[in-house]
Amino acid sequence: MAKKFYITTPIYYVNDKPHIGHAYTTIAADVLARHYRQKGYDVFFLTGTDEHGAKVAESAAKARLDPQSFCDQNSALFKEAFKELNISNDFFIRTTDERHAASVSKFMQVLYDRGDIYEGTYEGLYCVGCEKFMKERDLDEAGNCPDHGKPPEKVSEKNYFFNLSKYLKQVQALIEADTITVLPATKKQEVLGLFKQGLEDFSVSREKVAWGIPLPFDQKQKTYVWVEALQNYISAVGYGDHEKEFAKWWPADVHLMARDIIKFHAIYWPAMLLAADIEVPRVIYAHGFFSLDKRKMSKTLGNVIDPHELVQEFGVDATRYLLLSQFPFGQDGDIKRSLFKEKYNADLANNLGNLVSRVLNMIEKYAGGVIPAQVPSPIYLEHSDEKIEQLQFDLVLNELWQAIDQANQLIDENEPWKMAQDESKKAGLDVLLGQLAAFLMDCAVAIRPFMPSTGEKIIGSLMSPRIEKGDPLFQRLK
């Protein structure tokens, strides 16, 4: 039986529109999923949307929609964005799915039955106008709600809490031992640092929130949104309703996310799983943030890049390539808008695209459109499985492009256009063209997880009974 590989992205909050950050995480997950499929693994790649909570209800009201319609609309935006980016997810979960809700109920009941959920009181500043709790920092100088100009009331409500403290030592030990592998290593350090600071039990329910999944043991309370959101990773693969399916996929091999939500994934989530006697995930990988021209990406600054714009300008494959090749995956990195075009022209049009053009053209012109010799590629393409599986995408791509340079050098050194003039060099020319064709084939396979249609196009061209130069893969941009 084939080995399985289960990879997840976070589920994205429907309050947001899809932006470059969502695209970045999801493309990275897609590359891994495609890589493992290509290797023969049985892959399950999950993404989706997180749809409950007071903020969603609020936004829906503003848009004069009922929450469900609002969610339907915005969730569809993510689906479309991912479709445009050629994301090969096997399932798209929505937390408003019936199956998810049922699974969450079951999970919460298990935690309750095991005695790891207890009743407590949450105290906070509640604004009646907003119908929500406010944080000190949300208030203006006078201590008023900025929207309603009135001070919020001190209110306490009944909440249920999860007994995190009971599991902290255990989770810490699992992370230290790499049973839960937190990557990159610097993030592991950070997470371990959080244990030193001390962590408190957290509330898992809300009394005043209407838009959510009721707690099975107290229907008046809704499950707190991110507690429930984490559970998508098990509900999507059958927890609570399909034991066989669940046994097949769980535990997740990689939970991929940006670094802002690592605490929930590396600490709270494993703790809840331990409480429910479920295996913990294998790898938690937190990647970095973009900044644009040294400025943090944010809606207020208006410098958020819509992936759709990039696709319009560069095409799908180039967008995928440009995002992953900018800087090491685990780190933060700054990019300049102009860099996208430079890199597009240099790497995709000039190097890869032009190489394909010149090789195909020579096969067409000098060999009548048929690969004249079946010979192995003389260029060593490092078997990059290890690097790609450690999510070192920039290194994998770097190696690939070094090989492309070598192919270009090989052509210049041998001057096939001169060989073609000289009948006595025909055999040598045939071998060279065969070698180049073999290299392009290797290259196409290696590139396919990153740029699926480009890989397919190259393979298609080479498999054609009559090889032609064809159109450029990547048109140079002015």
Added chain:
RNA sequence: CGCCGGGUAGAGCAGUGGCAGCUCGCGGGGCUCAUAAUCCCGAGGUCGGGGGUUCGAAUCCCCCCCCGGCAACCA
């Protein structure tokens, strides 16, 4: 002293004890199969500052300066 990163060529980044590297850009030359693409050569760096350890430090230790993040759920 809350915790964790980072400061290396014009730009973006590798390098974590042994001659300072990669990509882009820039300057010069070559080629003509190719998308004014490709190939070769070159210029460009007191490796944030100071002190120390060492035969030898970008790399290890100490102090300082600057930038960012987490703690405080925008991927």
